[in-house]
Amino acid sequence: MSFSRQRLGWNGVMLVLMRLHKFSERLPFQAPLCPDNLFGHLIATAVPGVEEWREGVYRRTLRLPFGCGIASLRLFDSYVACTVELSDPRDLASALDLCRFLLDLDVDPFEVDAALSRDPLLAPLVSSAPGRRVPRTVDGAEFAVRAVLGQQVSTKAARTHAARLVSRYGTPVGDLFLFPLEFDPSSLAMPESRRRTMAALLAALQSGLDLSPSADRAAARAWLTTLPGFGPWTVESILMRALGDPDAFLPTDLGIRLAAEALGLPTTPAALVKRSEMWRPWRAYAVQHLWATGDHEVNRIPA
Template sequence: MRLHKFSERLPFQAPLCPDNLFGHLIATAVPGVEEWREGVYRRTLRLPFGCGIASLQPHASHVACTVELTDPRDLASALDLCRFLLDLNADPSAIDGALSTDPVLAPLISAAPGRRVPRTVDGAEFAIRAVLGQQVSTKAARTHAARLVSRHGTPVGDLFLFPLSFDPADLAMPESRRRTMAALLAALESGLDLSPSADRTSARSWLTSLPGFGPWTVESILMRALGDPDAFLPTDLGIRLAAEALGLPTTPAALIRRSAAWQPWRAYAVQHLWATGDHEVNRIPA
């Protein structure tokens, strides 16, 4: 398979905090689909005319981007996906300015301005991975996903496209989660749109109707696949631990009420709250 190579600089509005952005992508990377090598994050892309591989490296004034494509007509689409993945169209002055009016968040933002939301280049892939990760550790979720890729992935250069079609019965997980996966795959086959341009209200309603899709899974998909800047995860363990440490309410209902002050940027507040914990998603490996 011949790949056509293009290199570009992806600009952004400064500041940009790369720690949680690349740290999250690296810590949750699926072997075979994504990798971190010598300061560069690489992963495969599913595109309108073919497929490809993107290589991304953060710099002070831009993100260096190299894309290798099976069809050169996909260049614009590939660059758009890379920008969406890294949330490079965000306006940090507006977001940080709004969140900094909260005295609890203000010190966090002052310490690390310009946090972005780590997203995805493929909403369907992310939804499948979210189900694989339900009620298991990050490491276990990566193991489940890697097995799926090794059996059903499509080769692209030295990596693989994540499979979007497979038999859930083959998954080594509880029957209830296999039913959840089957329902998701059927919904995707029936037209569930999880692209950045999808209608968020419709997607949230459809996802909520699926068995096994609680608020954490639904909001995670809205945040990272559809780019909803106000998606919020009050039941997430990391968020609840951060809330406790900061003197915020810890019950989901009370935290939702308290988070009204952060609208419409609650997805960014989530990034700052997560960063209060000592977890690998918050840092780029040395």
């Protein structure tokens, strides 16, 4: 039995009644790997019911070509212990690939760190936390919906909005839920302008907007910029975390501008973009280093 990536219906419910097949693998990576912002971001923004952090293990649901599943990830010195529970064993390779993408395990940290260290103002940040990765997502459509839910609200409020959506529309998988991609935007407790933004996004996803890691980034960026309520911050965040663009940049982000001011970097978006030319093609990693200068829960793993 199979189901669409964007429409579960009763098929999704039937799938969760089937036995989940468990597989355990080691996901190797090239050290160093700085875990603080990587797992810290995933934990701080985790949607209750979809994701959880328990005793050093990050768990979340997966939407897969032939079914659904749950991934459990624990970091070790040279690999990530990965256990996936799948409704269809044919999804094993896809599930492992998504887990690698989520944790940005395939990047060469030496290449990134060497490039960013050429800027004398970034070099101390890189040397103090080598091997920073970009926390990504296993579901680009889900991330885009969550990005709209999080516009102009705090991290905590965004999680609350998402959790309400999951409790009402989520499809159960084991003890967790798949994040819904079909729902009525008019039911959301948010301003009418953001409900229109959400409706436009859902319509685009239904019409073929591809936000998977293999998608054409230029085409996705062009489509997203046509949607009402999708400014540069939202578009670049989706490109960075959903499509894995290593050069996505957020010059208007408040945390980035505060970090730039503290480091002596330009603070106006235009000037900061000009300075960031020397960080190409790794500006998404520079974003992680700049964000990490602030005291925010996304930068640390809970004790």
